[in-house]
Amino acid sequence: MTRAGALLLALQGVSPYLSVSECDDICPALRDTVDLFISGSHEAYIEEVEKYNQNSEVLETSDTLKSCVDEKLTAEDKQDALSALNKIYSSSLC
Template identity: 80%
Template structure:
C-alpha cells in the first residue's frame, strides 16, 4: 500500500476513536467515507453539500477527493474498503 493509502486508513480509523459501537455511526457518515474512497468525484461532493455548504469545507473536500482519485490505485482503494469493513464488523468496535 502506498503512503497515501496508509494515511487514508489512519485518518479513517481516527473517525472511530472515541468509543461506542460502529452500529452507532451515522449511516450517512459511512456512505460519505465510502464515496470518498471509491465513489465518483461528483457523488462525493454532492454528499458533502447535503450537510455543509461552507465554501471552505467544499473546497477542501474537492481537493482531498482529487488527491485520493489521483494518488490511490484501485488496489489501494479496495484495501481501504476492506479495512473499513473489518473495522465495522469488529467486536471491539
C-alpha cells in the same frame, strides 16, 4: 501509497461529518460517505458532503481531498482501505 496512508487519507476525507448530531446516524452516514470518497465519482462525493455541510472551506477541502484520492490511490490502495473500513463497520461499536 501505503495501506496505512490510504486509510488515513480516507479518514481525513470524512472529518467534515464528525459534527453530525444524531449519534445513531453517524456510522451509516460515514459509511456512505467514505465509500463515495474512496470509490465513488467526484460529483457524487461532493453532493454527499453538501448534504451535511455547506461551508465553502469544507467543500473546497473535500474537493481537493477527493481529487487527491482519485489521482494518487491505486485500485489496490482503495480496496485495502475499504477492507479495513469494513472491519470497523462490523464492530459492535458502530
